[in-house]
Amino acid sequence: MRILWTVLLALYLLPAQAEVLKFAFAANEPxxxxxxxxxASGLIPELAELVVRLTPELQYQGTVLPWARAQYDVERGKLDALLTYPSDSRKAYALFTATPAYxxxxxxxxxxxxxxxxxxLEAAKSFADLESFIFVAQQGAEFEEQNVPASINRLYANQLDGVMHLLLKRRDGDFAIMQPEQAVYLxxxxxxxxxxxxxxxxxxxxxxxxxxxxIRRSHPQAAVLIERIEQTLHSQAFQREREALLQRYR
Structure with missing residues (x-):
């Protein structure tokens, strides 16, 4: 009997097996x-890995795929998780944290x-303050067309590479609108x-x-994992390490 209790106690004291959370990420978006x-590398995979590392009894795994395929594999249950905008179409097959990670x-x-x-430029408080400047825009960028008034003069480039060349090499325009991480990278x-x-x-x-x-709704622990990750997102450790991570990209 003593041996049995010793074995049971040893099993009880063993660390719980960590849940492996398989994230899907977009390819070719450095x-x-x-x-x-x-x-998997880049800002989003590093953030996902940070979230998992700071959440007890979770292990991280990342897979990079074309974005449509990445989402499809989560929806179908081949992979588990995304770190992305919680659109209505994604909410149909995944539970999302209430708090954004980024x-x-x-x-x-x-x-x-x-x-x-x-x-x-640094003192601009509205688009009205920019009407005497030339905006270097990316052709076909819906975000820019929808959010920058038509009153702002535009010079178009076909791709973001061209935006940077016009702005910083040829200096044919005055300003662009871009994420700081992407601007620094380019x-x-x-x-x-x-x-x-x-x-x-x-x-x-x-x-x-x-x-x-x-996390995909078909995951048996989806609701529990989302709740645990939500706690991580509110932790000082995550917020501190996230800020340090973002600074490396800026």
Missing amino acids: PISTQAGGV HLDFGYLIFHKDHPKRAQ AKGFGYARDLAMQSVDFIPDAKIPFHVG
Whole structure:
């Protein structure tokens, strides 16, 4: 009997087996989400890994796929989780945290650090203050078309690469609107890092897009895991480490 109790006590004291949470991420969207050496990398995968690391009895696993396939694999139950905007279509197959883990923030003006009217750009309080400037826009970018008034003069580039060339190399325009992480990534890639300046503004509509952790509804522990992750998102440890992580990308 004593041996039996010893065995039972040993089993009780063993650490609980950690739940492996398999995240799906988008491919080829650096620096937000990409793949390096066969491993998920970028800001979103690092944030997801941080959330899991700070949540007891959870283990992280990341898979990078074309974004449509990534979402499909979560919906079908092949993978478990996303860190993304909780759209109505995604809420149909996933439970999301009430608290965002991160905001994709387009509320920044990007411009050349030696712009002769830099002080005026930095002091802008509304789009009316920018009507004498030329906005370097990306052709087909719906966010810009919907949120930047038609009264702002535009110079179009086909891709974000072209936006940076026009703005920081040729200096044909005055400012762009971009996430700071993406602006820094592109500027470094083209050797323009020393020329880059940015200013946070609060007058761009819908500039902050919340990214929440979502777990497929078919997961047997979905509600419990979401509740535990929600607690992690409110912890000082997560908020402190998230800020340090964001600073590395900015």
